Every structure is written in structure tokens, then in C-alpha cells.
Amino acid sequence: METRDLVIKSRSGDMQAFSRLVTLHQPYVYQIAYRVVLSAEDARDVVQEVFVKVWRNLSKYRMNTKFTTWLYRIAVNAALDRMRQNKRHASVIAGEASGMTAASPDPDPERALLKKETRELIERAMNRLPEKRRLVFILRDLQELSVQETAEILKCSEQNVKSHLYYARRHIRETIIKSEGV
């Protein structure tokens, strides 16, 4: 069943359809939440909060807009709120973030270590980006959304997205170059 049908059914109170909707979109909401808050525990809470909001506000959702745009906007806002509340955010990188569950853990220990280092390096670089720039980077480069959809989620212009993305990428590239001692 398509998202649209599931949304229509959920709007009329069909819990089964809503449950399917959650299963379908939860992985992406979790990815966004995790990448913003950089904590598995907080990301789980954000996912829960997001879908409760979705369930309560389905009647306000306009069917002529893309469901994921609406959903991801709620996810981004909830994750940002959590991040701002979270005073321990700055220390997260060294601690909890490394406890992330990857989709498929690498059996080769050397490659796994390399991946871990890359992850920590990029997360550290991301963490130093201003909020908006970081969100643009997450949505466009990590979630692979289009520039247009990123702009719609963040309620800004496409030009603005491109500009933030340019500076975000440059910052991450410079961090990588520095770490590699080039």
C-alpha cells in the first residue's frame, strides 16, 4: 500500500495503517534524528515524539504536499529541540556516538576501524557547523534529498540551501585534509 493510502486511512483513525506508516518511514526519521542529536538513546526518543506528533496532527497535513517533506520537517524540528535541550551534546561524539549500530557491521577489523575513524572525523566536523548549515548537509548529502526538498523542509530558498551546502562541504573537506596531514 502506498504512503498516500496509508495516510488517508490513518487520518480516519486506522491504527493498523498508521503502524504500517511508522514501519515504512521510521528508518529515515531515525537517521535524521540520530545525525542531528548524535545519540542513539535521544534519537529513539525523537522518533517516538515525531510519530506521536504525526498521529495527532494528521488532519492538519495537506495532501497536496509530499508526506515525507512534512514528516521530515517535524523530525528536524523535534531533533533540533532535543539537541538544544541536551547539554551533554558537545561530549556526545567521544562517548555515545561510537555506540551507533551500523546497518551492516564490517567483518574486517582494519576496515571497521577505518570506518569508525571516518565516522568520528565527519561527526566532529559536522558538530562544529552552524545549525542551519549542518541540517542542510544532513538532508542533502547524507539523506540524499534534493535541493528543492531540502529547501522545503527547512523553509528557505534553494539558493540558500546551495550556499549553506557549499560552506558545509568546504568545512568538512578542510577537516579531512587537516586530519590526513595533506
Added chain:
Amino acid sequence: MRCKTIEKWLHWYGEGELSAEQKATVDAHVQSCESCRSLLVHIGRARDLIGDFRAEAPVPRDPEALAGDVVRAARQSREPGFVARGLFSLGRPGVRLALGGALVFILGSFFMEEIHIMNQISGLENKMKTETRLPQSAFVRCWVSAERIAGMLNGDSERLLEQARTGRLRFVPMARYMFEFQHMPAGDRMRVLRACRDVRKTVPDVMTRLDQKYIEIQ
């Protein structure tokens, strides 16, 4: 072309964001500029690492359990416990202030919103009347409850009609509309249903409100 401009373009190189002319300029510049060529290599390297990072998408531990928790939380959010918690929070000064503000806002916007919705409905009615060429009364009666009518027609409509006739059905007006609808020529019925479906697609919010109003009237 200056290296600064090229540097900006290099970030979009290979992403389909550059025009053919810009791409050709970059290609030509990179051939002759050592520094920009090196930058292109670094950008490629960063892109690869970001790609690796992206591929390692975070996954929650026990996603099924999380989905279960999410659905449970959503279900509970509409239960009396939620209302009770909401009432409890009324005692807090911040909440009281927010509620006061919200009340003023709601009262102010209520009439404006009503007028806006009525205008939308009237515009749609006229539009649909022209398009379907049906009498407005038939249209107004049918479009609001068309989905339900369609459901009933597929289900046990005979039983519902019988209940309507004997006065045992609570939603008598609805059954009457259904009765009228059933006695329309088949072509008209299809046009009404199609029109209703299209209206629902274009203005779901208005339709949802109409439905709610319709149920209240019942």
C-alpha cells in the same frame, strides 16, 4: 576565470548542477591550474569519505520494538490519561499565559477562518456545478458524503435503506441523500463520485472540516 569562482563550481562538479558552459570552463581551467586540480582531488576524496559515512546509516537497536513503542505512544496520546495530563498542566503559569494568548488568537481568527472556508466552499460548488452540470442541490447533498455513500452502495445498502424507511436509522438525512443518489442515472452518479474524489484531492482540509460539520449536523 579566477580560481575562487572555479573553486565554488568544483563543489557542484559531477552533480549535474553546472551548465555545460560552466563544466567546460572548469575542465579547461583544471587542465592548466595545478592548485585547482589538487583541489578537485581533495573534493573527490572528501566526497568518497562522505559517501562511506552515508552508507553506514544509523539503525536503531531493535527497530520492531521501537515501532511498537511508537504506535503504543501514539495510541495512548489520545486516551483519557493524556487529557488528564493536559488539564494538570493548566496550573503552570507558562501554560496559563500561553492558553490566554491562544484563546485571544482563536477568537480573533475564528470568524475570518469561517468566512474563508465558506468562500472556498462556495467557489468549489460553483466550479463543480459548472463542470458536472448537475443541479446544485443534488451536488451539495452528495459531494459531502460521497465516499460514505460509495461505501454503503458496495455494502449492505438495502438494509440501510430499509432502516431509513422504517425510521430506525439514526442518520436519516444521510440515508435520504443516499436514496436520491441511488435513483440518479448511473452516469450522473459516476460524475458526482469522480467530482467528489477530485475535490477531496485538491482541498483535503476543507473536505475534512466539511465532513466534521456534516457529522455534527447529523
